Amino acid sequence: xxxxxxxxxxxxxxxxxxxxxxxxxxxxxxxxxxxxxxxxxxxxxxxxxxxxxxxxxxxxxxxxxxxxxxxxxxxxxxxxxxxxxxxxxxxxxxxxxxxxxxxxxxxxxxxxxxxxxxxxxxxxxxxxxxxxxxxxxxxxxxxxxxxxxxxxxxxxxxxxxxxxxxxxxxxxxxxxxxxxxxxxxxxxxxxxxxxxxxxxxxxxxxxxxxxxxxxxxxxxxxxxxxxxxxxxxxxxxxxx
Numbered sequence: 640x641x642x643x644x645x646x647x648x649x650x651x652x653x654x655x656x657x658x659x660x661x662x663x664x665x666x667x668x669x670x671x672x673x674x675x676x677x678x679x680x681x682x683x684x685x686x687x688x689x690x691x692x693x694x695x696x697x698x699x700x701x702x703x704x705x706x707x708x709x710x711x712x713x714x715x716x717x718x719x720x721x722x723x724x725x726x727x728x729x730x731x732x733x734x735x736x737x738x739x740x741x742x743x744x745x746x747x748x749x750x751x752x753x754x755x756x757x758x759x760x761x762x763x764x765x766x767x768x769x770x771x772x773x774x775x776x777x778x779x780x781x782x783x784x785x786x787x788x789x790x791x792x793x794x795x796x797x798x799x800x801x802x803x804x805x806x807x808x809x810x811x812x813x814x815x816x817x818x819x820x821x822x823x824x825x826x827x828x829x830x831x832x833x834x835x836x837x838x839x840x841x842x843x844x845x846x847x848x849x850x851x852x853x854x855x856x857x858x859x860x861x862x863x864x865x866x867x868x869x870x871x872x873x874x875x876x877x878x879x
Contacts, residue, residue, distance in 0.1 A: 640661075640666065640667040640669070640691060640694065640721050640722070640723060640724065641661060641665075641666045641667070641721070641722060641724055642661045642662060642720050642721060642722075643720060643721065643722040644720055645662070645720075646658065646662070646716075646717075646720055650716075652686070652715060652716070652717050655682075655683040655686060655687075656678075656682055656683055656843050656844055656845060656846070656847050656848065657682075657683045657686070657687045657843055657847070657848055658683065658717065659847055660847035660848045661721075663847075665847075665848075666724055667841070667848065668839075669822065669824060669839075670839070671837060671838060671839045672817040672821065672822055672823065672837075673813070673817060673822075673823050673825070673835050673837070673838035673839070674822075674823070674824045674825070674838065674839045674840075674841065675824075675825050675826075675827055675832070675833055675835075675838055675839070675840045675841065676688060676824070676825070676826040676827070676841050676843060677826075677827060677828070677833065677840055677841070677842050677843070677851075677856055677858060678842055678843035678844055679844065679857070682843040682844060683843055684795075684826040684843055685736075685795050685796070685826055686715050686717060687717070687826075687843070688793055688795050688824060688826045689715065689717070689718065689736070689795070690715065690717035690718040690720075690721050691718070691721065691793065691824060692718070692734040692793045693717075693718025693719070693721075694718050694721040694722060694723060695723065695732070695791060695793075697732065697733075697734040697793065698734065699718065700736065701734050701735060701736040702733065702734065703732060703733055703734075704732060729789065729790050729791040729821075729822070730787075730788075730789040730790060731786070731787050731788065731789055731790030731791075731821075732790045732791040732792065732793075733781075733785060733786060733790070733792050733793070734793045734795075735778075735781065735792070735793065735794045735795060735797060736795045764780060764781055764784050764785050767780070773800075774800035775800040775801045775802065775805050777800075778797060778800045778801060778809075779801075779805060779808060779809065779812070782797075782809065782812045782813075783812060786812070786816055786821075787819075788815070788816055788819025788820065788821050789819060789820045789821060790816070790821050790822075791821070791822050791823075791824075792813075792816060792821060792822070792823045792824075793823075793824050793825075794823065794824075794825045794826070794827075795825075795826045796826055796827055796828065797809060797825065797827070797832075798827055798828065798829035798831070798832060803831065806829060806831045806832060807831070809832070810831070810832065810834075810835060813825075813835065814835070828858060829858070830856070830858045830859050830862045833853050833856060833858065833859065834853060840852070840853060840856065842855075842856060
């Protein structure tokens with residue numbers, strides 16, 4: 640991905656680390672089956688993933704390329720300025736946004752309510768309304784049933800709804816997709832997901848975008864430090 644034209648002066652997007660990186664003439668390579676976008680809150684992970692999704696033809700609120708529902712437009716204009724350097728063919732695809740997944744689930748139910756007697760949309764998602772499952776169950780139902788392989792799958796903080804054991808289930812599912820010629824780009828805070836073998840990790844921060852190893856991420860270092868010495872960390876945090 641690269642910027643195809645300059646963003647307007649005064650745009651708040653110009654202050655985001657990933658945008659500054661791209662404005663410097665850099666390209667963002669997605670040259671492995673699995674890419675993670677990691678960084679602190681406010682570093683621009685979700686904004687960048689959303690822009691990549693829009694540049695690849697996905698609906699900014701999530702779903703497949705065929706979803707066209709609209710609730711409230713909150714997405715940035717960055718996707719209009721990004722362009723793929725080289726497009727690959729993907730038979731399937733989905734953009735999963737944790738924050739707007741409720742709207743995607745509602746749209747699926749609405750399409751089925753107005754349909755005929757033929758196959759229902761929800762059949763491709765496991766046959767049970769996503770609203771009739773817990774948040775985590777609906778996430779996994781989506782990945783297990785709708786993500787068929789040979790696709791481009793963009794996931795924004797999928798760990799938001801999943802317990803640690805379900806995160807391990809998600810790791811198995813994304814591995815299935817990789818083995819079926821898929822490409823995944825995941826924005827995450829989860830040290831568990833980041834362990835996926837041979838993934839590219841882009842760390843977003845004030846210095847821009849850097850390729851890092853798993854053990855170089857703050858997520859790994861801070862989590863390990865806390866689990867190794869929880870009493871000491873709690874004493875420091877709670878007592879100053």
